[in-house]
Amino acid sequence: MNYLIEKNKIIVKCDEFNPTSIFECGQTFSYKKFDDVYVAYPESYLAVVYKDCDCYIIECLIGDVKYFINYFDLDNDYSKIISKINDINLTQNDLDRRLISESLKFGVGIRILKQEIVETIISFIFSANNNIKRFKASLDNLRKDYGVELKVNLDDVSKNVREIFKKEKFYSFPKLNVLKNLSLQYFLKIGAGYRANYLIDTIKKLDEFFKEDFDKLKSDELLKMILQLKGVGGKVGQCVLLFGFGRTDVFPVDTWIKQIYEDLNIGEEKKSVNEISKHLISIFKEYSGYAQQYLFYYKREIKNLNM
DNA sequence: CCCCAGGTAGGCT
DNA sequence: AGCCTACATGGG
Secondary structure: OOEEEEOOEEEEEHHHOOHHHHHHOOOOOOEEEEOOEEEEOOOOOEEEEEEEOOEEEEEEEEOOHHHHHHHOOOOOOHHHHHHHHHHOOOOOOHHHHHHHHHHHHHOOOOOOOOOOHHHHHHHHHHHOOOOHHHHHHHHHHHHHHHOOEOOOOHHHOOHHHHHHHHHOOOEOOOOHHHHOOOOHHHHHHOOOOOHHHHHHHHHHHHHHHOOOOHHHOOHHHHHHHHOOOOOOOHHHHHHHHHHHOOOOOOOOOOHHHHHHHHHOOOOOOOOOHHHHHHHHHHHHHHHHHHHHHHHHHHHHHHHHHHO
16 A cells, blocks of 8 residues: 655555544454544554645654554555455355455555554453443543553644644553453453453463464464463454454354355355355455455445445 | 343253 | 353443
8 A cells, every 4th residue: 555654654545544433343342532643552652643735644653763653554555455355255145246346445544553462452352242331431440540641742733633733642451461460450440341251361371371472374274273261262363363363264243244154145054153254265365354444344335335 | 020132151952 | 161140341
């Protein structure tokens, strides 16, 4: 993708980068929307994203442009990915093809974020059988209570977004060695519910987990490993592979994907979540993760429009 | 008072 | 392996 760099700003074209799609498509919870500005605060970094003429500006306030070029996957060519997915011969059914191409059109500007692994694991354990608004608040509390304040120098910030940082503070996601010290009681307090036990157990196991050389592992092997962690099942595990490990040959299946799988006339009767996932991976292969995001976002947002 | 939320663990066949 | 159910919490 083409982008320009001016000091701490990355300037990107609208047709290949859409903040609403990127942030609202359910891959990250480390952001906040202010009218026409998004503040992204992955790990211990921070950037603001806003429109300027026919471009978007990514203003890197904490963390350099290199970090955010990688974070937003800017060196990846999504127009190529979209046309590859469009070319996949799903079925002979025209309706199916249209559903796919509508989804791709609808989600133009989506980019799969390269997220930090611990943050991704913790966030998606929270997400299970939970609603986004609720667990996003839990995660923001976790940042506020145990993260470090991300102090932005107001003199460095463009005028149009300065007001945000006068009113609002942002915090880093706590590092693993900090998470280790947190109690069951604390996780209950921020609303983890029955997931609190899973979180405590998983955090305990993470040091051992990170001793593994992940690069050697194929995605299904890596998935098997990550399923050892409590609170991580097929869906959460594949989300971690996709958003944390950058593995795109996975297809997380949740309630929305289950629905769209039924919309597509490719499923023979009721399949288990695991079987649906495998079937979709066999179709979309290394583009599975991308396809999943476009389809998920389309299905969820269209539903919202109808209501 | 019931149902739902980007599911998962544990127990049962 | 594949089904079943309980699971905390807050909101509709």
